[in-house]
Amino acid sequence: MGDHYFMTGFPGFIARAIMKKWMRNDKHIDRVTLLVEPHLAELAQKELNELANEEHNSCEWFSIVHGDITETNLGIDAAINQDIQRSVTHVIHLAAIYDLAVSKELAYRVNVIGTEKVNEWAKTLPNLKRYIYFSTAFVSGNREGRIFENELDKHQGFKNHYEETKFEAEKRVREVMTDLPTTIIRPGIVVGDSKTGETSKFDGPYFMLNVFDRLRSLPFIPYIGLGRAEGNFVPVDYLVDATTFFIHADVAISKTYHLTDPSPYKMKDVYHMLMRSYLGKKPFGIVPVFSVNGIMSFSSIRRWLNIEKEVLAYFSCKAQFDCSQTIQDLQGSGISCPDLAHTLDTMATFYEQHKDDEDKQIKVK
Known part of the structure; x- marks a missing residue:
């Protein structure tokens, strides 16, 4: 059985860029399931069709499943969920509220509770090879000076609710790292290709x-x-290339990576x-x-x-x-x-x- 990837956050920018790379060439993948909120399903299908046309790829190996990361079992229909749980090998959790001006209530519900629900769901997967969680370098909040990849909680304050709730979400992911083969990705500010x-x-x-x-x-x-x-600032193609590499690299298990500009x-x-x-x-x-x-x-x-x-x-x-x-x-x-x-x-x-x-x-x- 080949790899079955499950990704949240489509049709968002980074998720779309990852799908584009996979369509071009990823010999590891047999199947991709994209968790999409029902109100975004039509847009997601349109985006997938456009990507498939651009990359001259068939649509046979990926599918859209309706759900909501803030619900138990991610809000997926029970029969569909049972099928997915048996075969998923890789989970890529991208879904989040990225707006710097977001309200605390909305940011907490999506970024923190949503991540807790994905963590719980990932624990039910018998064939899981990797859990990729997208955090942000700015979980560092208002800290200054050199910030290391293995650091998180230094009693820092935060510039906005986005930073604070992504910090809280990453804390939840770190709690399951002993149970799940996890890699945490912390991008800088992501810009275009x-x-x-x-x-x-x-x-x-x-x-x-x-x-x-x-x-x-x-x-x-x-x-x-x-x-x-x-x-x-980091271009999205660097983020996608590095993440795709780490998905398959054993050395990346239980590590956190700053996908930031080294210079x-x-x-x-x-x-x-x-x-x-x-x-x-x-x-x-x-x-x-x-x-x-x-x-x-x-x-x-x-x-x-x-x-x-x-x-x-x-x-x-x-x-x-x-x-x-x-x-x-x-x-x-x-x-x-x-x-x-x-x-x-x-x-x-x-x-x-x-x-x-x-x-x-x-x-x-």
């Missing part, structure tokens, strides 16, 4: 592009603060390079972060600039994500994180082409 620029949502550094686009007619655009914090740029440099790529301009002058925070307290300004206020905290939090374990375990794989500077032109071009696509823009409140 390094070669094509393709992304499904304009968040993270794309908020800067939204601001540049709004202010492009001004004679100059200032820096936001001193920008001394590191901007840890990140300071936020000031990212801001500068991104403005140059998009507008052909250089920033001039500095507006303190606390002043921008004040301005961003007005919802009308946030919506006009199309940027979430919570983004500003990442301009000043000086965390350095050590990824030594990741680099060591990827040795010989040919997989490495591209230099951000070499991807920004592609990022800016894709943004320019798709900035008016409402499905890609975050609904700023």
Whole structure:
């Protein structure tokens, strides 16, 4: 019997990118089951069909199952669940609320309770070879200095409910690591494909592009603060390649990996390079972060600039994500994180082409 992969989070950005890679070439897989909430089923099927057409692949080896990660047995029909439980070999848990401005109640229900339910379900699988849990490097919260991959709870505070609930969820996953062959993936801020620029949502550094686009007619655009914090951005293709490698690597069992940039740029440099790529301009002058925070307290300004206020905290939090374990375990794989500077032109071009696509823009409140 070949491998049967079960994945949550489709048709989200990372899950879609993983499916695209699997369709291109993954000799390990016989079957893929995607857990999708019923209200997203039509969109998920459309996305799968488009991917299959793009990659000239048949649709025979993957299927969509309706469910809800916050329910017992993930809300899967009993008969279908029984069939899946017998054969699933790999679980990839991606489903989460990623919005920095999310309410605590919603974030806790999906990110924490949802992960608890996936943990419980994974324990029922007799043929499980690997449980991949997608956390985030920002479970470090407001910690500064060097953050190591084996660290989690250092009594830190958090910049938003997204970070806090992903921290709580990762704690739950660590509790089952002795029972399940688990690998925890902690990405930095995920951006579009390094070669094509393709992304499904304009968040993270794309908020800067939204601001540049709004202010492009001004004679100059200032820096936001001193920008001394590191901007840890990773292209989705690196994340997918590394994760796919770790899914099959025995060395990855019971480990946590920072899929972060090993040579990140300071936020000031990212801001500068991104403005140059998009507008052909250089920033001039500095507006303190606390002043921008004040301005961003007005919802009308946030919506006009199309940027979430919570983004500003990442301009000043000086965390350095050590990824030594990741680099060591990827040795010989040919997989490495591209230099951000070499991807920004592609990022800016894709943004320019798709900035008016409402499905890609975050609904700023």
